[in-house]
Amino acid sequence: MVTITLSELQAGQAGTIVSIEGNDSVAARLMEMGLIPGELVQMVGQAPLGDPVEYEVVGYRLSLRRVEARRVRVERA
Amino acid sequence: MPTVALIGNPNTGKSSLFNALCGGQARVGNYPGVTVEHKTGRMQIGPPPLKIVELVDLPGTYSLSARSADEAVSVEVLSGEMPGLTRPDAVIVILDATNLERNLYLLSQVLELQLPTLVALNMWDRLSSEGIAIDPKMLSESLGVPVVCTSASKMIGIADLKLALSDLLSGTAKPLRSRESLACGAFPESFHRQVDELQRFLESQGCPLLRFQAERLLIDDPQAHSYRVIPRGLAAWVTQRVGQSRQELADQGVLIPLFETRARYAWIKQRVAGAIQRSPMDRKNSASDQFDRWLTHRWFGLLFFILLMFLIFQSITWVASWPMDGINVACGWLADQVASMMAPGPLRSLLVDGVLGGIGSVLVFLPQIAILFFFIAVLEDCGYMSRAAFMMDKFMSVIGMSGKSFLPLMSSFACAIPGIMATRTIENRRDRMVTLLIAPLMSCSARWPVYVLMVSAFVPNRSYLGGWVGLQGAVLFGIMCVGALVSIPVAWLLKRFVFPGDPSTFIMELSSYKWPSLRVVIMRVWERVLSFIARAGSLIFITSVLVWAAAYFPGDHGPADKAQAELEAQESMNNPDTTKLESLREQVHRYNAQLISQSYLGRAGDWIEPIVRPLGWDGKIGIAVLASFPAREVIVATLGTIYSLGSDQDQHSQGLVDQLRAATGPDGKAVYSLATACSIMVFFALCAQCVSTLVTIRRETNSWRWPIFSFVYMTTLAYIGAWIAYSFMSRW
Numbered sequence: 001m002v003t004i005t006l007s008e009l010q011a012g013q014a015g016t017i018v019s020i021e022g023n024d025s026v027a028a029r030l031m032e033m034g035l036i037p038g039e040l041v042q043m044v045g046q047a048p049l050g051d052p053v054e055y056e057v058v059g060y061r062l063s064l065r066r067v068e069a070r071r072v073r074v075e076r077a
Numbered sequence: 078m079p080t081v082a083l084i085g086n087p088n089t090g091k092s093s094l095f096n097a098l099c100g101g102q103a104r105v106g107n108y109p110g111v112t113v114e115h116k117t118g119r120m121q122i123g124p125p126p127l128k129i130v131e132l133v134d135l136p137g138t139y140s141l142s143a144r145s146a147d148e149a150v151s152v153e154v155l156s157g158e159m160p161g162l163t164r165p166d167a168v169i170v171i172l173d174a175t176n177l178e179r180n181l182y183l184l185s186q187v188l189e190l191q192l193p194t195l196v197a198l199n200m201w202d203r204l205s206s207e208g209i210a211i212d213p214k215m216l217s218e219s220l221g222v223p224v225v226c227t228s229a230s231k232m233i234g235i236a237d238l239k240l241a242l243s244d245l246l247s248g249t250a251k252p253l254r255s256r257e258s259l260a261c262g263a264f265p266e267s268f269h270r271q272v273d274e275l276q277r278f279l280e281s282q283g284c285p286l287l288r289f290q291a292e293r294l295l296i297d298d299p300q301a302h303s304y305r306v307i308p309r310g311l312a313a314w315v316t317q318r319v320g321q322s323r324q325e326l327a328d329q330g331v332l333i334p335l336f337e338t339r340a341r342y343a344w345i346k347q348r349v350a351g352a353i354q355r356s357p358m359d360r361k362n363s364a365s366d367q368f369d370r371w372l373t374h375r376w377f378g379l380l381f382f383i384l385l386m387f388l389i390f391q392s393i394t395w396v397a398s399w400p401m402d403g404i405n406v407a408c409g410w411l412a413d414q415v416a417s418m419m420a421p422g423p424l425r426s427l428l429v430d431g432v433l434g435g436i437g438s439v440l441v442f443l444p445q446i447a448i449l450f451f452f453i454a455v456l457e458d459c460g461y462m463s464r465a466a467f468m469m470d471k472f473m474s475v476i477g478m479s480g481k482s483f484l485p486l487m488s489s490f491a492c493a494i495p496g497i498m499a500t501r502t503i504e505n506r507r508d509r510m511v512t513l514l515i516a517p518l519m520s521c522s523a524r525w526p527v528y529v530l531m532v533s534a535f536v537p538n539r540s541y542l543g544g545w546v547g548l549q550g551a552v553l554f555g556i557m558c559v560g561a562l563v564s565i566p567v568a569w570l571l572k573r574f575v576f577p578g579d580p581s582t583f584i585m586e587l588s589s590y591k592w593p594s595l596r597v598v599i600m601r602v603w604e605r606v607l608s609f610i611a612r613a614g615s616l617i618f619i620t621s622v623l624v625w626a627a628a629y630f631p632g633d634h635g636p637a638d639k640a641q642a643e644l645e646a647q648e649s650m651n652n653p654d655t656t657k658l659e660s661l662r663e664q665v666h667r668y669n670a671q672l673i674s675q676s677y678l679g680r681a682g683d684w685i686e687p688i689v690r691p692l693g694w695d696g697k698i699g700i701a702v703l704a705s706f707p708a709r710e711v712i713v714a715t716l717g718t719i720y721s722l723g724s725d726q727d728q729h730s731q732g733l734v735d736q737l738r739a740a741t742g743p744d745g746k747a748v749y750s751l752a753t754a755c756s757i758m759v760f761f762a763l764c765a766q767c768v769s770t771l772v773t774i775r776r777e778t779n780s781w782r783w784p785i786f787s788f789v790y791m792t793t794l795a796y797i798g799a800w801i802a803y804s805f806m807s808r809w
Binding site: 020023025027028031032036037048049050051061064068 | 139140142144175176177178179182297332333334335338339342355369370373374375376378379463467468470471472474480582583584585586587588589
């Protein structure tokens with residue numbers, strides 16, 4: 001199974017979350033916000049300066065910096 | 078009186094609901110030991126006879142894990158451990174109906190605290206436009222709590238909510254919710270065993286904890302805020318014990334913290350199944366998304382943002398200047414009225430210069446505060462605020478800040494007071510404190526008169542590049558940038574040494590766009606204005622009066638008052654003798670100059686002269702700087718008084734410019750030079766010479782520590798900067 005990070009998704013592309021790296025407070029916050037394994041995430045678009053990125057997950061819009069998005073591994077949907 | 082807590086995610090309309098329930102009357106304070114706002118209000122509920130209930134508004138949080146002070150405070154209040162507060166009798170959880178699953182995460186944790194719970198399903202009116210249908214009855218049954226549909230900003234469902242709350246409070250004691258019915262029922266058995274053990278031990282040590290809190294100790298990072306509830310003597314043991322338990326659990330394949338979030342979302346999925354229907358509408362075509370595509374567009378979005386910020390900045394500088402001038406004129410008129418009714422003397426000076434001046438210096442901030450908070454309220458309520466932070470985040474992260482710091486810092490270029498108040502929109506405590514502490518370095522409009530006076534007096538009026546670039550203008554622009562440039566390393570140092578911690582994150586919800594509610598906007602502006610007058614205004618006023626007294630006493634004002642009375646008598650004549658008028662005026666100005674140099678303030682100026690000499694200043698500049706503590710721009714009027722020109726000087730006054738150029742010291746050499754002017758400007762660019770700013774910092778951080786810190790660090794910075802500027806320029 002080939003996985004990529006959330007940061008590599010292009011606008012409009014979606015993926016299924018496989019894992020979140022680390023078990024620190026950032027990882028915990030990402031999970032609390034709905035980024036848990038098995039969920040579908042779609043990349044909506046990026047900010048005019050290229051970072052942060054807007055995603056859709058569990059029915060709402062979430063903004064992540066690329067450095068945070070890189071901690072989420074997804075499988076292309 | 079029963080107490081009810083109100084909790085919910087950020088952006089769910091929680092403050093609108095609070096205002097709708099309590100009619101906008103709130104008491105605001107701080108929780109002990111932390112800079113978390115404690116807001117309570119009273120409401121009347123139930124069928125007659127009405128009962129009065131106290132409502133405690135908890136900070137907006139996504140979770141009850143105790144990783145931030147906001148979350149820790151919420152857990153402590155809900156578990157009855159907050160000193161001075163009894164455990165709430167019930168809790169209202171407000172959920173954003175358009176984002177149900179994520180919002181239910183918090184509910185799943187609140188339910189485990191075993192308090193009578195009521196759900197307000199807010200933004201009910203927006204469901205159909207989002208293509209979502211929810212069956213509230215089914216949801217209520219599946220969650221095991223009453224659910225009331227509300228739309229707080231439109232006052233829909235408020236009466237129903239109050240009735241449901243009354244039922245909940247008068248209901249007989251409900252049995253505890255069983256573990257099986259809660260999300261924690263799905264936690265691994267080995268985890269529960271570790272929690273049992275921890276709980277038993279802590280209880281034997283006289284520290285009984287709720288099960289939820291014991292679970293948090295195991296799940297959250299060590300040293301997190303959950304440790305606030307542990308007595309100091311036990312902390313070391315708990316840390317060691319928790320580390321050991323976590324290791325054992327990891328060996329058994331229990332992934333902390335993943336298992337918790339997984340179990341909760343699984344519970345949520347199971348509970349909402351059947352109660353919520355999403356029409357297969359393509360979200361891309363919703364009105365909110367159409368807006369979003371343009372407003373965060375690469376070029377158009379940026380352009381719109383810049384225009385909007387320009388509009389806000391123009392409004393808090395140019396538009397606000399009309400009511401500000403109006404306030405000044407009104408205070409001046411009132412002062413004239415008082416002056417015309419009383420003979421010159423200490424009481425008149427106290428009323429005119431001390432009291433009316435003090436009131437004016439408080440009121441003059443209101444237009445800027447009201448206008449800025451009007452924009453903030455509109456942008457927050459319509460959903461653009463989070464996009465603005467989204468767009469500016471990259472830019473701000475270059476200097477180590479997040480996108481949310483942009484608006485407060487930009488506003489500080491008009492005035493630091495509304496800017497510091499606007500840092501409330503930053504949830505991350507570390508980012509908020511750093512933003513708040515560097516905001517006074519932005520070149521506010523009160524520094525402008527000082528710069529203009531110095532530049533027009535001492536910078537040659539030359540132009541370059543065929544008249545396109547004037548030297549005076551270039552120097553003005555340069556000095557405007559000094560503070561902002563210095564703030565970059567200061568922010569870095571503050572983050573590194575004063576607020577060490579994890580790098581800030583930008584994990585933020587981007588809520589859908591909607592029309593702002595006028596009621597909500599007016600309420601928020603009113604709240605801010607009122608809290609500024611009530612909590613910062615009194616201190617600003619007192620300082621103004623104290624500085625007046627320091628400049629007035631001691632000294633024999635008899636001759637000056639006599640001359641002033643003669644001058645006024647002469648002025649009120651139909652056909653005054655102009656030469657006599659002139660000589661009287663000069664006499665008054667001379668007396669006043671003498672009096673200020675004899676006053677406590679003047680003596681303080683002499684006393685600090687050796688300190689300010691390396692900056693190229695003399696004692697007179699020292700006095701003027703000290704006197705400008707209530708407000709920076711006062712320095713111009715004080716220089717006018719000191720140089721016997723009267724206090725009605727402004728930065729464009731040719732008399733004052735000439736006088737400064739001509740001023741000589743006891744050695745006959747000119748006091749002012751380009752180097753002195755630069756040193757004064759750099760000092761003002763960096764110093765915290767503004768009591769209103771310091772008082773606002775005190776009010777926003779609920780501690781004297783931070784205003785003292787700001788004053789010390791900024792004054793040190795200003796002194797060093799001014800010294801460098803003077804040394805460099807005088808050699809050049």
